[in-house]
Amino acid sequence: MNPVVPYDENAPMPEGLHPEVEQKTEELVNSAAEIGIEVVITEGFRSIERQNDLYERGRSAPGSIVTNARGGDSYHNYGLAVDFALRTPDGDVTWDMEYDGNGNGQSDWMEVVEIAKNLGFEWGGDWQHFRDYPHLQMNFGYSIHQLKRGQRPPASQ
Ligand SMILES: [Zn+2]
Numbered sequence: 001m002n003p004v005v006p007y008d009e010n011a012p013m014p015e016g017l018h019p020e021v022e023q024k025t026e027e028l029v030n031s032a033a034e035i036g037i038e039v040v041i042t043e044g045f046r047s048i049e050r051q052n053d054l055y056e057r058g059r060s061a062p063g064s065i066v067t068n069a070r071g072g073d074s075y076h077n078y079g080l081a082v083d084f085a086l087r088t089p090d091g092d093v094t095w096d097m098e099y100d101g102n103g104n105g106q107s108d109w110m111e112v113v114e115i116a117k118n119l120g121f122e123w124g125g126d127w128q129h130f131r132d133y134p135h136l137q138m139n140f141g142y143s144i145h146q147l148k149r150g151q152r153p154p155a156s157q
Contacts, residue, residue, distance in 0.1 A: 006149070006150075006151075007149045007150060008149065008150030008151070009150060010150070011150030011151070011152060013047075013048065013077070013078075014045065014077075014078050014079040014152070015045070015079075016044075016045045016079055017044050017045050017079040017080075017082070018078070018079045018080055018138070018140075018153060018155070019155050019156070020138065020140075020155075020156070021079060021080055021081075021082065021137075021138050022044075024119045024120060024121065024138070025041060025044070025082050025136075027119055028084075028112070028115055028116050028119055028121075028136075029041070031115045031119075032111070032112050032115060035102060035104075035111065036101065036102035036103075036104075037086065037101065037102055037108045037111060037112060038086065038087040038101075039084050039085075039086065039087075039112055040084065040085045040086065040087050040093050041082050041083070041084055042083045042084065042085050042093070042134065043076060043081075043082060043083040044076070044079070044081075044082045044083075045076065045077075045079045046074065046076035046077055047071075047077070048071035048072055048077055049071065051067070051069060051070065051071040051072070051073075051074055051076065051077055052070060052071040054066055054067050055067055055068075055069065055070045055071070068130050072144075072148055073144055073148075074144075075137040075139060075144070075147075077147075078142075078147045078152070080137050080138055080139060080140070080142075080153070081135060081136065081137035081138075082135075082136050082137075083134040083135050083136070084112060084134050084136065085134060086099060086101065086108055086109065086112070088101060089101070095133070095134060096109070097109040097110070097133065109133070113125065116136050120138055121136040121137065121138055122136070122137050122138065122139065123135070123136060124136070124137070140153035141153075
């Protein structure tokens with residue numbers, strides 16, 4: 001169940017979003033805009049250093065816990081995840097999952113999630129432990145274990 005994966009110590013850490021994740025994120029924003037929903041991408045690629053800072057929030061640093069992932073343990077660190085929120089007409093950013101800004105009787109949040117899933121994203125809100133509602137990722141079949149050992153999804157799938 002836990003295959004030994006060759007370790008490539010020279011594999012560079014990504015420095016931005018995987019091209020396909022970037023493209024699908026753009027498509028998500030555009031498709032949502034077409035139905036009157038303005039999506040804000042609040043996070044994309046995250047450096048190991050920033051991930052470690054986030055991990056300390058609610059632990060050694062003030063605030064409440066925002067992540068259970070240390071540097072290297074998040075798909076954000078490999079450019080394979082984005083977080084979203086919604087922008088309201090008055091310019092505010094909201095994480096309100098009930099918000100129905102386009103007035104079609106459905107939660108804008110869940111409409112965005114549906115579009116994202118159709119584009120091939122996995123939604124953090126479906127996870128059984130630590131549900132992460134703003135989180136969308138594409139793992140291309142790579143586990144964190146494989147990514148940590150230097151394996152990388154090719155740039156084009
Ligand atoms: Zn996330």
